[in-house]
Amino acid sequence: MSARTDTVLPTPDKKADADILLRVEGLKTYFFTRNAVLKAVDGVSFTVRKGEAVGLVGESGSGKSMTCLSIMRLVPTPGARIVGGEVWFEDADLLAMSEQDLRGYRGRRMAMIMQDPQTSLNPVYTVGDQVSEPIRLHLKERGERVMAKVMEALRAVRIPQPEVRVTQYPHQFSGGMRQRVVAAMGLTTHPELLIADEPTTSLDVTIQAQFVSLIKDLQRESGTSVIWVTHDLGIVAQCCDRVNVMYAGRVVESAEVRKIFKAPQHPYTKALLDSVPVKGKKKKRLYQIDGQPPALDRLPSGCPFWPRCPHAMDICKEQYPPKTSAGVDDFVHCWLAEK
């Protein structure tokens, strides 16, 4: 275990750990704009084990979606480019393989539910047509078996009366049902990895709870690994086994979920937890993180959190803190942890 360091070289023991499904190492995705290079993802590393639900939390713009799109190799082009790092899916580096080989993974062994269900569904095709697409494309099913699989998928996401629903169009579905259809499309191929990018932000509370419990059930039934992208600490606590906290394009802390909530190491993680009101806990005044999240074109030197950090020291302003290991997969990037 001690050999697991922050080196980005593909060392053999990386593959030794049999229950690791995905390992992201030093991932860098930059935007090349006319005036600047924006480091949207700047050295992201984390691990997803088989059957594990891993949270990616952080505020808007911290690089969560770009990290997911990079794993799927779906970054928006032109503009963005993956400029470094590795994404190991079991023993294959997704970033190093051909587009041809990638087809054996994307949509098949790993699927993504996008942030906005509106953009994932085409208004002019029926729901049945859209759910059948991955079944034809990836499972190479034809004829009656396609419809059987579509029904199975819609039933799995608890769409009532699927026989009626398949002939309807997305606008005839409620927001919660549309999001379930998008999930059904992702799940038809029984992927080993499901990436859900803020799948519930547009849903109402009771509908969100339905969706969350649905994904949890499916995960339990089929042993799927899930990456939950969210800024909702409640969802993280209820859904994730492990949490990666992102700030300004980097994972600043990675730990098992109870550790994140009970003994957070990084000052940003702590501040975030203290700043939200919690049901039943009376706080006279909320802890407030002063300042603003940094803009990518004006990142502070050193640790990007230092202008807002109550513990900032001189060294924080000069050098980015190295990775401090805090358990098997756990780590934190903070000069305090180095002390």
Add this chain to the structure above:
Amino acid sequence: MADLILEVDNLTKHYRAAGSFFASGTRLVRAVDGVSFAIEEGSTFALVGESGCGKTTITKVLLRLEEPTSGVVRFRDKVVHDLTGPDLRAYKGTVQAVFQDPYSSMNPRMRVIDIIAEPLKVHENLGGAALRNRVGQLLKDVGLSPTAAALYAHQFSGGQRQRIAIARALALRPKLMILDEPVSGLDVSIRAQILNLLVELQKNYGLSYLLISHDLAIVEHMSHTVGVMYVGKLVELASKEALYSDPLHPYSKALLAAVPQPDPDLPMAATVAGEVASPINPPPGCRFHPRGHHLDRAAIGDRKAIYDACIREL
């Protein structure tokens, strides 16, 4: 009992929606259907409920942007919809609103001083140094530097723009502020700044708030009394303490139980089946009954008076 600043009595607002592909002719959208509540001076009253249940429609009626279909709104004993001329102008200064999206609620190409001064010029005929001083003070009150006055709105972050929006709302020394999702458009780390500011301003300016938020933890933190809405109806009205410790209406229970708690040791959020009903052809009786939960009459006890409205619906 404290004085009431606002009383909403049996307020109803129906819209006519164009017929759809399936149903020709116009259909009635029962956006708000017989809602009553009151806000005490200096307190925070929160409205919660899922998207489309009628919260924003109520605020539109309060702000005189919409006429009620029926029912009465009284502001300090004056019937809001009878106000005209100078009385109406005074009312519009006294009741101000801050909305969710600080980007769309102000012109990014306007300078901050003009954004904040606009209502002061119109309502108070203020100008010159007096105006500049007032704007400077307002900026200080919301935690910005008075030098911000010279900059343009687009030069500010979301949180700072929300501060500017609050400064503008405060300019006419309002008594009642409507806060419609005031922090949901902001970054997570910025929300606490704005919530703390709002609590501070309430004290310093003696404000009453009507808060709308889908975040029930924020509502618990900020409010004194809460109204729970479901498809145009107010299904429960209670003090914050009573609602959070002992919600009575099945929908309030479902709503509170559905919120995932930021604590991995607490059980998973409970789910209630079914979709939120439509305000076009809402279910008869209690609009929540198709989702399979029923009010336990025995449990209501001495809070019965408040629930009469809800019980009658059953």
